[in-house]
Amino acid sequence: xxxxxxxxxxxxxxxxxxxxxxxxxxxxxxxxxxxxxxxxxxxxxxxxxxxxxxxxxxxxxxxxxxxxxxxxxxxxxxxxxxxxxxxxxxxxxxxxxxxxxxxxxxxxxxxxxxxxxxxxxxxxxxxxxxxxxxxxxxxxxxx
Numbered sequence: 001x002x003x004x005x006x007x008x009x010x011x012x013x014x015x016x017x018x019x020x021x022x023x024x025x026x027x028x029x030x031x032x033x034x035x036x037x038x039x040x041x042x043x044x045x046x047x048x049x050x051x052x053x054x055x056x057x058x059x060x061x062x063x064x065x066x067x068x069x070x071x072x073x074x075x076x077x078x079x080x081x082x083x084x085x086x087x088x089x090x091x092x093x094x095x096x097x098x099x100x101x102x103x104x105x106x107x108x109x110x111x112x113x114x115x116x117x118x119x120x121x122x123x124x125x126x127x128x129x130x131x132x133x134x135x136x137x138x139x140x141x142x143x
Contacts, residue, residue, distance in 0.1 A: 002107030034075040042112040
């Protein structure tokens, strides 16, 4: 499970140092792709394979499913962190997420998300009040 928020910087070669607490789980390889809300999603390889298995159960005859799968998989890149725990984020994905030098890497349960720092701050600020009120509506009986 991935938890917490971290603030690494993107270097001039498009590399990002993964948070130390995430490295062990991601060292065997990962898949990075377009996420929703203009962030990037990062899964372990096995996590991506599990999610892909669930997606195979969806009807590809449904236009929304086809559209979602095309965007998700066309932007996917498999990466292996180097010895310093860095990954290279492909230019297309950096552009999609509008990543600047300052980034925020958050744990999002079964995946990691990479955000531009200003975009994350704006998103987090805009969701704070809704977060306080949504637990019963979105997750009845859980919280």
